[in-house]
Amino acid sequence: MANSSCEDLRGQEEDSFLYFAYGSNLLTERIHLRNPSAAFCCVARLQDFKLDFGNYRGKTSEIWHxxxxxxxxxxxxxxxxxxxKMNKSNLSSLDKSFAWVQKRMACHQNIKRS
Incomplete structure (x- = not known):
């Protein structure tokens, strides 16, 4: 894997944020389509959550069904x-990508590297 870019977060906290990705946003090429500042930080595990398919209303994608x-x-x-690790200038593109989400889910927790 590429070198972790989380090492150089000090001094850039006001311009950057950490984004936990799953599903199609695991793919570098996919995340860079709308979020060119995304830099791999680490593999992570989100405790007490489960992966499912379909949005909160049970609908499928209108683009690829x-x-x-x-x-x-x-x-x-x-x-x-x-x-x-992403630049805050990419927040609006993430919001557009996840417009179907019922509400923004933000977890302010420490990252535990695996």
């Missing part, structure tokens, strides 16, 4: 993904 990867709280389960 398949299930949409989503996560929900589920005590005892875990979701594996990656953490990307």
């Amino acid at each position: 398949g299930g949409i990867a989503t996560i929900f709280q589920s005590p005892g389960d875990e979701v594996w993904g990656v953490v990307w």
